[in-house]
């Protein structure tokens with residue numbers, strides 16, 4: 001039976017954080033499409049500092065659950081994508097990024113400029129600034145994946161309820177990795193979570209400057 005994909009607008013409208021999953025395996029090609037959606041995301045200087053660990057085995061999901069305040073959906077989900085940032089990724093990847101850029105039409109003058117400005121910018125960061133930078137970059141890729149999963153008809157659950165050191169241990173992550181969030185997905189079991197609603201646009205959006213009503 002042919003599956004009908006949702007439009008992006010429909011996926012955004014209908015997405016809810018899923019409380020419980022049925023655990024059925026995800027076909028490899030769907031997983032590829034979800035991952036590729038994340039890897040297509042924009043990032044500062046195109047440095048792509050994200051790293052993802054895909055957890056599907058029952059044993060590893062169980063360990064990850066224990067590192068995530070025992071949240072049941074980590075173990076129940078068909079797959080959990082652990083989204084990380086690598087604080088040292090740019091040191092290794094700068095030349096590769098420039099090579100690929102040049103192959104795609106990046107002007108040589110831009111490449112020469114980036115070769116010095118990227119290290120200048122990123123090596124000036126404190127550890128907290130680097131975490132902030134990684135959170136920003138990785139979250140955009142994470143959101144691409146979450147929405148692609150929804151487009152393909154999966155249910156998703158973004159999660160920040162985990163312990164950094166424990167997830168490091170379970171996944172044997174390098175020291176330079178910073179775990180940003182977990183994306184559990186699969187097919188929902190049981191009823192949808194309640195709809196918590198959203199603040200009105202006047203509560204969160206301003207026109208031209210802070211405090212001016214958008215409407």
Ligand SMILES: Cc1cc2nc3c(=O)[nH]c(=O)nc-3n(C[C@H](O)[C@H](O)[C@H](O)COP(=O)(O)O)c2cc1C
Pocket residue numbers: 015016017018071158159160161162181193194195196
């Ligand atoms: C970054 C992030 C982290 C979250 N972490 C958790 C979590 O650890 N456990 C959980 O049950 N829900 C978690 N949520 C789900 C939120 O509670 C949920 O998105 C919010 O209540 C709005 O509901 P909705 O997603 O169904 O619209 C998280 C959501 C986001 C965006």
